Amino acid sequence: METMQLEKNDTSGVYAKREISLVRGQGACLFDDQGKRYIDCVGGQGTANIGHCQPPVVQAITDQLNQLMICPEIFYHPNRGLFYDALLSALGPAYNRVFLCNSGTEAVEAALKFSRFLTGRTKILAAMRCFHGRTMGALSATWNKHYRQPFMPLVPDYDHFPYDNIDKMTAKIDDQTAAVILEVVQGEGGIYPGSTAFFQAARELCSKHGALLIIDEVQSGFGRTGKLFAFMHHDIQPDLITMGKSIAAGIPMGAVVLNQDVPDLRPGIHGSTFGGNPVATAAAIASLKFIQENHLVENAAEMGAYFVDQLQAIDSPLIREVRGKGLMIGMELKQKVAPILAKLAEEGVLALPAGMNVLRFLPPLVINKEQIDQVIAATRKALAE
Numbered sequence: 309m310e311t312m313q314l315e316k317n318d319t320s321g322v323y324a325k326r327e328i329s330l331v332r333g334q335g336a337c338l339f340d341d342q343g344k345r346y347i348d349c350v351g352g353q354g355t356a357n358i359g360h361c362q363p364p365v366v367q368a369i370t371d372q373l374n375q376l377m378i379c380p381e382i383f384y385h386p387n388r389g390l391f392y393d394a395l396l397s398a399l400g401p402a403y404n405r406v407f408l409c410n411s412g413t414e415a416v417e418a419a420l421k422f423s424r425f426l427t428g429r430t431k432i433l434a435a436m437r438c439f440h441g442r443t444m445g446a447l448s449a450t451w452n453k454h455y456r457q458p459f460m461p462l463v464p465d466y467d468h469f470p471y472d473n474i475d476k477m478t479a480k481i482d483d484q485t486a487a488v489i490l491e492v493v494q495g496e497g498g499i500y501p502g503s504t505a506f507f508q509a510a511r512e513l514c515s516k517h518g519a520l521l522i523i524d525e526v527q528s529g530f531g532r533t534g535k536l537f538a539f540m541h542h543d544i545q546p547d548l549i550t551m552g553k554s555i556a557a558g559i560p561m562g563a564v565v566l567n568q569d570v571p572d573l574r575p576g577i578h579g580s581t582f583g584g585n586p587v588a589t590a591a592a593i594a595s596l597k598f599i600q601e602n603h604l605v606e607n608a609a610e611m612g613a614y615f616v617d618q619l620q621a622i623d624s625p626l627i628r629e630v631r632g633k634g635l636m637i638g639m640e641l642k643q644k645v646a647p648i649l650a651k652l653a654e655e656g657v658l659a660l661p662a663g664m665n666v667l668r669f670l671p672p673l674v675i676n677k678e679q680i681d682q683v684i685a686a687t688r689k690a691l692a693e
C-alpha cells in the first residue's frame with residue numbers, strides 16, 4: 309500500500325488509475341501485491357499477446373542484457389538483421405524494409421512523415437472513431453475530440469470520413485492525398501471490424517490517386533485477430549504497416565514495415581536514439597518465434613470464436629452487442645462500463661473499456677477454455693448484480 313501512495317503522490321496525473329498494484333505475471337494470469345490472482349483480459353493494453361514472462365523470451369532478454377544494452381543505429385547490431393529477416397519472412401515477399409522505434413505512436417508518426425516525404429503531399433485521411441496515438445501527428449489523425457480538443461490547433465491537412473463507408477471515403481480521397489491511415493479493427497474506438505470491400509476499396513483508391521495506404525496494426529498485430537496481421541483477413545497489401553504493443557513481448561518497441569513498391573527513404577529524414585535497441589530486438593525475435601512455435605495465431609482464432617460465442621450466450625438486458633475478431637473482443641453495453649470493470653476485478657478478471665460503454669477483452673493469446681469460462685462466469689455475475 310505504501311508504494312501505491314507514493315505513486316499517487318508523485319504521478320503526473322494524466323492517468324485515471326484503478327486501486328490495484330500488479331507485481332507478477334504468468335501466462336494469461338496476473339497477481340497483485342496482496343497475492344490475488346486475475347485472469348488478464350487487459351493484456352498490457354494489447355502488449356502481452358504471448359502471455360506474461362514466457363521463459364524462452366525472458367531468457368533471450370536476459371542473455372542480451374549481459375551482452376549489450378544499447379547500440380545506436382549508426383552501427384550495425386546482429387539482432388536487427390535477424391528480426392528484419394524473421395518479420396519480413398512472415399509478411400511475405402511484398403515487404404522489404406523495416407524502420408524501428410519505441411512505441412505505437414512513434415510508428416504512426418514515422419509512417420505519416422514517410423508518406424509526406426515520399427509523395428510531396430500533406431493531406432492525410434483517417435476514419436472517424438479511429439485511434440492512432442497521442443503525439444501531434446498521430447493525434448491529428450486520431451478522431452476522439454476528448455484527446456484532440458485541448459491541443460488545438462493540430463497539424464493541418466488532416467480529414468476524416470466514416471469508417472467502413474466506401475462512398476464517403478471515395479469522396480474525400482484525391483490527387484492531393486499523401487496517405488490514408490486505417491485500423492483493420494478499430495480498437496480504442498469500440499472494437500469495430502471493417503469489411504473486406506472497404507479495405508479493398510481503400511487499396512484501389514490509394515493506388516489510383518498515388519496516395520499511400522497505411523494500415524495501423526499497433527493493436528491488431530502479432531496474432532491478435534486470428535491472423536498474424538489483421539490486414540491478412542482482407543487480401544490487401546498496404547504500403548506501410550505500423551506495429552507496436554505486442555511486437556516485443558511488452559518491452560517498448562514500434563516498427564514501420566514498407567512495401568517493396570514504396571520508393572526509397574534517405575538518411576537523415578527520420579530517426580530515433582533508442583530505435584532498434586538490442587534488448588528490444590532480442591525480445592522481438594524471441595516473441596515472434598514463440599508466437600509461431602506455439603501456434604498462437606491459430607489459438608487466437610479458435611479461442612476468440614469460443615469467447616465470442618460464450619459472451620453472446622449471456623442473457624442480460626444490459627448487453628447491446630458482442631463483436632470482434634479473434635481475441636480482440638468488445639461487448640457493447642447499454643450503460644457505462646466502469647462499474648462492470650470494477651465488479652469484474654472483484655471476481656478476479658481484469659478487462660478494459662473502449663469508450664464509455666464497450667467492455668474490451670484483449671487477453672494473452674495463450675488463454676485457454678477453462679480461463680475463458682472463468683471470465684464468462686465473472687461477466688455473467690457482474691452484469692447480473
Ligand SMILES: Cc1ncc(COP(=O)(O)O)c(C=O)c1O
Nearest residue numbers: 411412413439440441495526527
Ligand atoms: C491502433 C493504435 N495505434 C497507435 C496506438 C498508440 O500506441 P502507443 O500507446 O504505444 O503510443 C494505439 C494505442 O492504443 C493503437 O491502438
